[in-house]
Amino acid sequence: MKTKQPIDAFARDLPREVRESVYVSSKAKYDKRLDSLNQSYTAPDSIRKLAGQIKQHTLENLPTYLGSAVEQLEKNGAKVHFAKDGQEANETILEIMRGVGATKLIKSKSMVSEEIHLNPFLEKHGCESIESDLGEFIVQLDNDMPSHIVTPIVHKNRKQIATTFQKAGIGEDYNDDPQTITRRARSFLRQKYIEAEVGLTGGNFVSAESGRIALVTNEGNARFSISANKTHIALIGIEKVVPSDKDMAVLLNLLARSATGQQLTVYTQFINGPKAAKQPDGPENMHVIFLDNERSNILGSEFKEILRCIRCGACLNVCPIYRQSSGHAYRAVYPGPVGAVLSPLLAGKKYPDYADLPKASSLCGACNEVCPVDIPLPELLLRHRNKAKQEGIKKASAGTPSMAGWSVLCSSPAMWKTSLRAGKAMDYISLNLIPVPAVQAWAKERTLPPFRGGKFRQWFKEHKRNKEA
């Protein structure tokens, strides 16, 4: 799905069932996260702070830790590549495939591969690239985009998925029973695992101490993707390095709890390198591609804290804007608060195209409270707004009221009282009937909620009266 609309306009037109399904799923994940953290730790906030410090320390010493990760990986038998951008990463993958005479690749869930648009690139070059994560597989069949970092099809219901399967000829008939859908996907994908010649994974963390790569899934598809192939490619952002295996343990504990409320994901896999001579199976070649794609620039900027992100999705689940608008509203691979900070930065020269995203926030601070690595997301959103202003980037959204006007209104009690009365009247008047261009532009992209103002003044008067009586 592609959209050029600002978030608020996209949210306004979102079908009710999509909004409900995003809201229900986000809230359920948020509640599970809270229970899981409180059951496991007496002071969940202190482990969150510790994780933030580990990641921040790594970022501040990234060249050192990246260097030792490369050394260890090579010692373990992996070949390490660096890609400065998506194009270079895609070309490296294609070159590796051609080098082993492969045209079929199977892929476990990897947001970085979404970021570089790997599937269309490989298809353009005559190679098959199949998603093995069930949600990503459905997204691929539908030619859609993930709408959540962890649960890519949170915007779809089982009827839509059954129709997708029917259209793709997976299974004999239409069937929207979830178990049948899963069984059909499984038997389709089993064949693809066997046929593939190369398996591609991401990497949740890489230990600089041992070169060990941690991979987490709930479906076991990362194992399947690499165990039947002779070649394994791990595509990893440079920021995924951590100093030691011990640090990796802290982050793994927080990742599962923050993402899905589990103590650990069902499959947590540690890859040391290609198969050893004594091992009966596993990939004979292992390539690790470290992707930069603007990350070095981010590291040297006022937004560097965003590179602590471990892609748990907790900030999406708690965000009132994400819950109302869904991930597609953010027009990029990374949605929600993390996406509002990261997507404009990853866009490089196209920064202005995404400069409206940081404005889609009430700055309530909930995203920072849930973030397992304590990223100051509201602060970063404000820095973006400031940057856009300093660089004279025009508002993407028409009709945004000026803060100067708002300040005048709030500074005058008489004007404020009058505006409250006018606000009440707005419940009965359509904004489209007001012949003021700014109001019309505003109303084109937004809906006004029912007026609830004036309640405090009423309460205050009554309270004063009761006190005096």
Ligand code: SF4
């Ligand atoms: S910014 Fe924090 S909460 Fe959001 S996805 Fe990244 S780690 Fe998770």
